[in-house]
Amino acid sequence: MSETALLSRADPQFLADVLEGLRGPRRAIPARWFYDERGSTLFDEITRLPEYYPTRNETALLKNCKDALAEQIASGGAVIEFGAGSATKTPLLLEAIDPEFYVPVDISGDYLRNSATVLQSRFPDLNIIPVEADFTQTMVLPDNIAYTNILGFFPGSTIGNFVPRSGVDLLRHMRATLGEGAKLLIGFDRIKSADVLVPAYDDAAGVTAAFNLNLLHRINRELGGDIPVDAFLHQIVWNDLEARVEMHLRCNRDIRFSVAGVDFSFDEGDSIHTENSHKYDLRSLRLLLRSGCWTPVAEYSDPEDWFTLVLAEAAPIQTAP
């Protein structure tokens, strides 16, 4: 395919983010671009790695707090999930609270429709209404769902991908989308020893490295790049000041390449920052939620205090104090 034909098919936002992100001096590409088909498969593998505790701990936690959740949330309402839904966590929640409507919201329509089909066969009576949208923005909910008893569901500690300022924006958009009286069930990964955190993102089998490097393959394929992928190394940093695990791609020699006809040069040691995964203690996650117009009403943590699910309530709009 000619480069013009290739680029006319490319996602314009991906192209813009990559060209802007590679320019430097502080190179960074938003983490959402990891998830092409290969990236999603690799992430699925990550969730099963011995070192990657978040998925296991959150799933166990959901099982353990099912009854407590059922007491707090009336059945027959609507669950709005931010993201296409996980094959294990979503069924656990749906079984626990038995809603009438389930609305998964995701930017990738194909992925969304596939997981909706799978879920429908498991819950034949549930009304599933997939919405293809960018959940970082306020959206209009489908108008045939119950407007009372709405629960937002944002598991996986995906909130950790956002720097606090953007996380607060996101929470406020969720508050605007879900409305007065809504609740939100949201997962946070807790601050813990770097000896646990770093291996979770730098596994012995190299799956996370492949996940990180896949971004460069995707750029080459979708944006007509010729990045020498073998010049980059997967690097994990625990940034204690910002309380986050950072993922970088570090260049091990001087190189030149082009993407979409734009030339770039990297020196040995230059890196591209590809992901932040913020970790929280209880005080900081409560403050983040309150800043985003959500009032925490219940917290559920695993015995190790490695992961916390918070049930929060839409804060009333007030001006003082």
Ligand code: AVJ
């Ligand atoms: C999907 C954002 C929760 O930050 O732990 C896993 C993504 N990146 N390993 C995380 C991820 C590298 C993951 N989230």
